[in-house]
Amino acid sequence: MQHISGNRFVLRAIHLLIGMMLPAAVLIIWQIASSNGWVNAVLVPPPKDILTEFGRMISSGELLTNLRISAGRAALGFLIGGGLGLATGLWVGFSIKAERLLDPSLQLLRTLPHLAVAPLFILWFGFGETSKILLIAKGAFFPLYVNAFLGVRSVDRHLFEVARVLEFTRLQTITKLIIPASLPSLFLGVRLSIAVSWLGLVVAEMMGSSSGIGYIINDARSFSLTSVIFVGIIVFAIVGKVTDSLVKLAEKKLLRWQDSLEGGG
Secondary structure (H helix, E strand, C coil), X not given: CHHHHHHHHHHHHHHHHXXXXXXXXXXXXXXXXHHCCCCCCXXXXXXXXXHHHHHHHHXXXXXXXXXXXXXXHHHHHHHHHHHHHHHHHHHHHHCHHHHHHHXXXXXXXXXXXXXXXXXXXXXXXXXXXXXXXXXHHHHHHHHHHHHHHHHHXXXXXXXXXXXXHCCCCHHHHHHHHHHHHXXXXXXXXXXXXXXXXXXXXXXXXXXXXXXXXHHHHHHHXXXXXXXXXXXXXXXXXXXXXXXHHHHHHHHHHHCHHHHHHHHHC
């Protein structure tokens, strides 16, 4: 067992190193290009300057304070929009009548871009937290709705025959067969929903805010502080990657039974 776990650790380390090769190469080429004056350092600051600005913003507390505010907004918007999207997707997936009634309208609303509805949200709800959270929730709703709907509809029909043989009630069929079989689609919906939540957060904070990472980026744009803009972009990228990896880890652990079934087959 120790030998197997050791091999897994080595493989993960190798995969991590391979994944870091491209970003490392980009940073090296970027630094060389900046040092030799091949690119405009004002428009594209060298990685060294960005790293220095990153350290300054962390030591002053500015970055962590605004990141905490942004993370809170994104989390609340995701919980509201994603929760409603999950519930609606399951409902529409289980009901043909609900699909005929709601799905056409929801698919129409799904195509509306954030930038198109953001001014309306600001007019309706003002520049406060409500408009920002609702804009994030609007984006988080649809990935989970679509994937919950597709997850239910793609369940193997043989499971319903199993449910009839075992004499499951409708509730037992849903909780013990359909939802577990839909989990891969649901996890995909969660990952997409979290990603869209961060996109909605950027739009919300850049259109009217006095705090958050989006505000920092917008404020830096006004003063042409490109190194600060790059810090904000990098922070969004890192946080997005970390949250996505956490969901993937949870998916791997919760769906371990699928690997066991496939291996047993």
